[in-house]
Amino acid sequence: MKLTNYRIFGPVPSRRLGLSLGIDLVPFKTCTYDCIYCQVGRTTNKTIECKEFFPVEDILSQLKEKILSTSFDVITFSGSGEPTLYKRLDELVYEIKKLTNKKIVLLTNGSLFWNDEVRKRVLDVDIILPTITTVFEETHRLIHRPHPKLNINQIIDGLIKLRNEYDGKIFLEFFILKGINDNEKELTAVKQTIDKINPEKIQINTVVRPPSEKIAVPVSSEDLRKVCDFFGNKAEIIAYIPRISSTEEVKEDKIKAILEMIKRRPVKDIDISNALGIDINEVHSIIKGLLIKGMISEYEHLGDTYYVSKEGQR
Helix, strand or coil, X not given: CCHHHCEEEEEEEEXXXXXXXXXXXCCCCEECCCCCCCCCCCCCEECCCCEXXXXXXXXXXXXXXXXXXXXXXXXXXXXXXXXXXXXXXXXXXXXXHHHCCCEEEEECCCCCCCCHHHHHHCCCCCEEECEECCCCHHHXXXXXXXXXXXXXXXXXXXXXXXXXXXXXXXXXXXXXXXXXCCCHHHHHHHHHHHHHHCCXXXXXXXXXXXXXXXXXXXXCHHHHHHHHHHHCCCEEECXXXXXXXXXXXXXHHHHHHHHHHHHHCCECHHHHHHHHCCCHHHHHHHHHHHHHCCCEEEEEECCEEEEEEHHHHC
């Protein structure tokens, strides 16, 4: 099996994790779900069968080279499918911890933790980021179009079992969609379930990049703030949705978000576009203005242009 059949990508800036080095463990697009909001596209292989899609030894070989040639904050299992479908995930985690002391993060839809073996495989991961959208089966099927052998009750039960067995941190993403799971009944029921799961953080997200289906519509920034307040002190908004009040205010929000990212570390234009969901041409326009004003500077490294904050250089 060729190394090109899987990807180690990045590092890329992440609003939640810092600079993330990604490992994609499943073929495109192998998943337990076919979510209407997925930015990767429609699922082509919907399955709940765990497999060793790629050899652990090959993944580690490529990862070693990447670790030696780049800097990053975390290693993240994510990408173009559901990483908990990877059958040798626990072995991979064990070997990665021999290579680096960076935290290992699992970005998952959370649909397989009812499976005892899947839970065992993730116990040594440092941070798990599962997703919840609803506690109602009809809504669950509308949003996620899951594998027919999955149901919402078993999925929630799996998340609660994970919490009871797992000593690491759980940052639970609540993904909200306008007109689907943003009503009082949905939010109240989800909050009660989140209290049972008891994550360290509740991260509220909505549609930012083009989804698989047009019915996946983002909620407003005002509604995101209301939901954040409703969920309590553990909740934070991770979606970048500018206030829709005037063209100037929207642009100002984007400028602030870009400056905040550049303050953290040098980034490329494509990093900004991907992380914040801003069209690359608009990123270029904003960056040009910031350069003219002297608020940021640029430098070349290995043929790429990076932008750095003047404030961060002081």
